Amino acid sequence: MLLLSLTLCLVLLGSSWGCGVPAIKPLLSSSQRIVNGESAVPGSWPWQVSLQEKSGFHFCGGSLISQSWVVTAAHCNVSPGRHVVVLGEYDRSSSAESLQVLSISKAITHPFWNPNTLNNDLTLLKLASPAQYTKRISPVCVASSNEALPAGLKCVTTGWGRLSGVGNTTPTRLQQVALPLVTVNQCRQYWGSRITDSMICAGGAGASSCQGDSGGPLVCQKGNTWVLVGVVSWGTSNCNVRQPAIYTRVSKFSNWINQVVASN
DSSP: OOOOOOOBOOOOOOOOOOOOOSSOOOOOOSSSOOTOOOOOTTTTTTTTEEEEEESOOOOEEEEETTTTTTEOOHHHGGOOEEEEEEESSBBTTOOSSSOEEEEEEEEOOOOOOBBTTTTOOOOOEEEESOOOOTTTTTOEEBOOOTTTTTTOEEEEEEEEEESSSSSSOOSSSOOEEEEEEOOOHHHHHHHHHGGOEEEEEEEEEOOOOOOOOOOEEEEEEETTEEEEEEEEEEOOOOTTTEEEEEEEEGGHHHHHHHHHHHOO
16 A cells, blocks of 8 residues: 555543554455455454444445544434444444444434535534444544545545445445545546535446445555545445445544534
8 A cells, every 4th residue: 555644633541542544454466346345354454334224234434533423424314212333333234243332322423414415414412321442343543634545545445335336235344445535626527516625536447335334434555554534425226336435534624523423
């Protein structure tokens, strides 16, 4: 992975765990796809969250950013009474994994979230009880407001979303894909004025995130540290791997995230 010059911004109180450094290292080959699937190394994306109905149905992803907070997409419509945060999951068909299933005390959506344009697609979830960090559960670093993301930088998105734009086949194991970043101007060639400065585009090079990945992470690497730069937001209805998908640009919201966490 190319190195990324970012100032990291995350305060982890009362914890010796740093952010963005998996205890189990990810293994990235040259041909991963979430569409057409490549399984991740178990536990190698320890901030990956599965948002589930209480029945166990997975509907969105998310990212653990501290012991008490998860970042996801506003369009996931998380309801604290109906939904739970599941940490430490890899194989959704396994009953042998050491999971933490945590209730949500608050879902705080960005005040300028627009469901018509999908702009400002971000929600913060406060956990009713703190997550306990383990080898397979730890937080990702949050991109700062002054991040620099060069076009073509390869970053990684993960999730349990659909494996293709046809049918509803979803994987049991967590999938990963390396995606090149795309500039706003390049992205507007596909999507026009729908692309705002609060969005980041990635992909269009033969791989894509898809439905069910929503709310999950787009991370880039700085040295040995992974930084959350995007949240899976929207794309083509058929998960076209030749068009870039759109992610909420986390750096535009880092100050808001810090304010919400500090005041709650």
